[in-house]
Amino acid sequence: MERLQKVIAHAGVASRRKAEQLIVDGKVKVNGKVVTELGTKVSQNDDVEVNGVPIDKEEPVYYLLYKPRGVISSVKDDKGRKVVTDYLPEVKERIFPIGRLDYDTSGVLLLTNDGDFANQLMHPSHEVDKVYIVKTKGIPSSDHIKKLKKGISHEGEYLKAVHAKVMSTDRQKNTAIVQVILHEGKNRQVRRMFDALGFPVDKLKRERYGMIDLHGMNAGDYRSLKPHEVKQLRQLAEKNVE
CATH class of the missing domain: 3.30.70.580 (Pseudouridine synthase I, catalytic domain, N-terminal subdomain)
Structure with missing residues (x-):
């Protein structure tokens, strides 16, 4: 048996908090009956509907x-x-x-x-480390790296790296390999940060997510x-x- 809001959230219908609100608002039925009690628990055999639509209860993968x-x-x-x-x-x-x-x-x-x-x-x-390897056009200085860690304002958003360091440089090709660790996941964040510093990203790879x-x-x-x-x-x- 699992809490109703958890079952709804697991099905991808809404976040757990949103699911709780849907229950309180009378938008959820269990076996054809409206349920508004947040402590309600359901099993795999119960039929759950949200806004009149049955949810699928697949095994999580x-x-x-x-x-x-x-x-x-x-x-x-x-x-x-x-x-x-x-x-x-x-x-x-x-x-x-x-x-x-x-x-x-x-x-x-x-x-x-x-x-x-x-x-x-x-x-x-959540503060889960997301580790990126960046190949830049141009070679960032130590001051540029400090700016990444201090934070950069770009298009009205504050973009900040938890950690950053230059891994290697190629003076002939004028490129660098930089490791960047983020906790955020804002749209095109790494590229925007380096663009703001004047170092366009040539290649970008997310090397690690948490311990994965x-x-x-x-x-x-x-x-x-x-x-x-x-x-x-x-x-x-x-x-x-x-």
């Missing part, structure tokens, strides 16, 4: 995809471009990406059908997350979320 460049972080694209779920054709559950990586960015992308888990990881205060990395994988490969990895990610996400 969790995957890691090594997203290639030139792929949309979505389950469908109206322009017919390749999407991340195209790389997991054998998965029958209705999975979706947790957050997104830009079209031209490669690396770690997590996918699930567990809406509650996804909402926890994407919570703005791409060890032994090639672009386009995917695998199921191990139970202990899911548990660790959940603990990271819950650490700073009330």
